[in-house]
Amino acid sequence: MRPVPWFCKGKAVRDPPRGRQDGFMEYFLQLFFGGLSRGSVYALIALGYTMVYGIIELINFAHGEIYMIGAFMGLIVAGVLTAMGWPTLSILVIALIIAVLYSAAYGYTVEKIAYKPLRGAPRLSPLISAIGMSILLQNYIMLAQTPDFLPFPRLIPDLEFMEPYANFLATSDLFIIVTSIAVMVALTLFIKFTRMGKAMRATAQNRKMAMLVGVNVDQVISATFIIGSALAAVGGVLIASHIGQINFVIGFLAGIKAFTAAVLGGIGSIPGAVLGGLVLGWTESFAAGYVSSDYEDVFAFLLLVLILIFRPAGLLGKQRAQKV
Amino acid sequence: MLELKNIDTYYGNIQALRDVSIKVGEGEIITLIGANGAGKSTTLMTICGVVPPRKGEVLFEGRVINGVAPNKIVQQGICQVPEGRLIFPDLTVQENLDMGAFLRSDKEGIGRDLDQVFGLFPILLERRKQLGGTLSGGEQQMLAISRALMARPKVLLLDEPSLGLAPLIIRQIFDIIKQINRESNTTIFLVEQNANQALKVAHRGYVMENGRITLEDACDKLLANDAVKKAYLGL
Numbered sequence: 001m002r003p004v005p006w007f008c009k010g011k012a013v014r015d016p017p018r019g020r021q022d023g024f025m026e027y028f029l030q031l032f033f034g035g036l037s038r039g040s041v042y043a044l045i046a047l048g049y050t051m052v053y054g055i056i057e058l059i060n061f062a063h064g065e066i067y068m069i070g071a072f073m074g075l076i077v078a079g080v081l082t083a084m085g086w087p088t089l090s091i092l093v094i095a096l097i098i099a100v101l102y103s104a105a106y107g108y109t110v111e112k113i114a115y116k117p118l119r120g121a122p123r124l125s126p127l128i129s130a131i132g133m134s135i136l137l138q139n140y141i142m143l144a145q146t147p148d149f150l151p152f153p154r155l156i157p158d159l160e161f162m163e164p165y166a167n168f169l170a171t172s173d174l175f176i177i178v179t180s181i182a183v184m185v186a187l188t189l190f191i192k193f194t195r196m197g198k199a200m201r202a203t204a205q206n207r208k209m210a211m212l213v214g215v216n217v218d219q220v221i222s223a224t225f226i227i228g229s230a231l232a233a234v235g236g237v238l239i240a241s242h243i244g245q246i247n248f249v250i251g252f253l254a255g256i257k258a259f260t261a262a263v264l265g266g267i268g269s270i271p272g273a274v275l276g277g278l279v280l281g282w283t284e285s286f287a288a289g290y291v292s293s294d295y296e297d298v299f300a301f302l303l304l305v306l307i308l309i310f311r312p313a314g315l316l317g318k319q320r321a322q323k324v
Numbered sequence: 325m326l327e328l329k330n331i332d333t334y335y336g337n338i339q340a341l342r343d344v345s346i347k348v349g350e351g352e353i354i355t356l357i358g359a360n361g362a363g364k365s366t367t368l369m370t371i372c373g374v375v376p377p378r379k380g381e382v383l384f385e386g387r388v389i390n391g392v393a394p395n396k397i398v399q400q401g402i403c404q405v406p407e408g409r410l411i412f413p414d415l416t417v418q419e420n421l422d423m424g425a426f427l428r429s430d431k432e433g434i435g436r437d438l439d440q441v442f443g444l445f446p447i448l449l450e451r452r453k454q455l456g457g458t459l460s461g462g463e464q465q466m467l468a469i470s471r472a473l474m475a476r477p478k479v480l481l482l483d484e485p486s487l488g489l490a491p492l493i494i495r496q497i498f499d500i501i502k503q504i505n506r507e508s509n510t511t512i513f514l515v516e517q518n519a520n521q522a523l524k525v526a527h528r529g530y531v532m533e534n535g536r537i538t539l540e541d542a543c544d545k546l547l548a549n550d551a552v553k554k555a556y557l558g559l
Contacts, residue, residue: 195426202412202423209410211374213475214398214427 030168031289032282037173037242039281040180044235045258046265046273047187048107048228054204054268055224057123061130062110063232064255065137070103070233071152071240071250072145078153078241092155092241099233107229108222110137116218134255141248148247155241172242183234184274187227191270196223204268260304266317275315279303325350325511326371326402326479331380333363333370340366341377342535348479353505353512355522355543357556358532364515365407367532368481371513372404373397384479399427403477407484407515409468413457417448420456420467424474434474441470444500462493469497473504479511480504486518494518498525519556523547531556 045067052060077095086094114133118126156172191197203210203220211217239254240246257280265276280300287299307314326348333341340363348354358364369375371382373394382390389397412420421441425434442449445466451459459467465485472480482501486494498521505512516522523529523543531539531552539546546552 198415198419198423199426201415202426205412205414206410208374209406209412210423211394212372212398212404212406212410213423213471214395215423216393216395 026168027289031285033169033173033177034289035282035285036278037176037281038285039261039278040177041235041239041254041277042258042261042280043274043277044180044183044231045254046261046277047184047270048232049259049262050265050267050270050273051200051224051228053262054270055200055207055221056115056119056126058115058126058130059259060115060225060228061127061255062114062133062137063228064251064253064258065134065141066103066107066110066229066251067232067236067254067258068246068248068251069106069137069141070099070229070236071246072141073102073233074099074237074240075150075152075246078155082153088155088157091153092237095155096234096237099237100230103229103233103236104226106137107225107232111222111225116221134251138248138251145248149245150247151245152240152243154244155237172238176238176242179234179238183231187231188270190227196220200224257300260300263314264304264307266314269314269316269318272314272316279315325385326513327381327383328367328371329381329383331367331370331377331382333366333375333377335366335375340375340535341370344380344532344535344537346530346537348511348513350511351505351509352528353501353514353526355514355516355526355529356532357516357519357522357529359555360517362532363535364532365483366535368404368406368483368513368515371397371402371481395427398475401476401478402481403472403475403479404481405468405472405483405485407487409461409464411456411459411464411467411471413455415456416453417456417459417467418452420471421448421474424471427475433476437474437476441473444473444503445470462489462497465489465493465497469500469504477510479513482512482514484516484518485514486516486521494521501525519552 045063048063048066049060052058052063074095077098078091081091081094110133114129115126118129154172156175158166158171162169162171162174191200199210199215199220200223202213203215203217207217210220258277261276261280262273263276264280265272265274280303283303284296284300288296291299311317328344328346331341331344332339344363344367346354346356346367356364356367366375370377370390373389373392373396377390380390381388384397384400384402389400412423415423421438425437428434447463448467448470451463456464456467469482469485485497485501489497501512501514502525504510514522514526523546526543529541529543529546530537531546539549539552541549547557
């Protein structure tokens, strides 16, 4: 039986530390890459929080559930395709694509149902609506699927050329890191160069003015939710395949961790979310490896507290003085 | 060309505009003067669809435009330079100008208009790659006007372009407003607290008090009006 994964409630260890006797360097690299892969997934989810916050100043508490739903959709697709005897890698790709589309549709719908009617309401109202949506989705999946853990098939095969490095870098870790980097580069290019990307930046900087130059702000908000949800689904499927099991609460802790990452990096800042995710992933990984896996969450949140004391706007967040 | 008919606008339960009627003819420069909080900016936001009116009609080229989404109103050719300029601080000067042309797809025309605004404000060409937030107040105002011109508006709405600027720059900005009106026959609706300057630039003027239009006349007549002199010109 596998251990209870790190993203679940309660005490959690991902892998028991693999052989301290392998030598200091190898152990260090193992923790480094483990932290990097974990941090990339945090970053993927954190991007959704930070982008939505940047545009409408809302902490979308239902974001973790979107991630969880992505993982479930991935499981369903993987189950069907495995039964049909498809090759592993193609299953992974198709599961990713369908999970992304499905989660994106969920993100879009959640915004339309739970947040759009509250635009212009006091800030607390959409926040409460977000918490409600989170509880609703969790319980819906629990009732519609199962309250138990479901095994998730390994969709990332161990590649042969990775054999010599397997001691400190698993293929699935590598795959997660590479995919996350590719997705983040694509996102950066999208935001920098496309029309919608420019509209998003303008809306984040000044919503009223964006309206006045003709940006359809509703469209921008929808696009933000769609993109954020898609990124979360990528993270959900990758991590589920890495860990090997999922249930309906995985979105809760993953969501809190990713939110922490977003705040750590400076909420509203896209590079900040990536940096925050990585810093958090490494902190946890090294804390688990050198101190004790019981303490990884303690260190993660201690880091958050320290950052908030000494840099309240986050690592890359700006406290902007506005010209009047 | 642009007409407000018996407009009532509210913020929640607070009424900001009461029975406001304004007519702006093609090619005119019209000014709306009044004290702080009189409802001048609200009038502009009502025209742009950001704060839709509860009663009355806004007509543009004969069509009713109240209730139309703000981005659709921009598309029809009404563009606003809002109070406080609202430059996108983390976009470069060039990107700010690109945002002005957000709804246009005619690359050539955009390039020509870009040359034109750089001709009007050479400083912007110099600062092209700089972030909008790093410009001085006067430069930001120039950028804000240029950004609006990039949309090639039929009607340009200006909200207190002189706010917080040095007298020399104010004069320069007003000269350019006249020039824009003259050269490209752009209709201009100018909201100002600086009544003296505004009345000198505009053809006709409206005076607003507590959300109502209280006076309406040709600018030279308003400049000579005793009540206006006393209340707004400090004479």
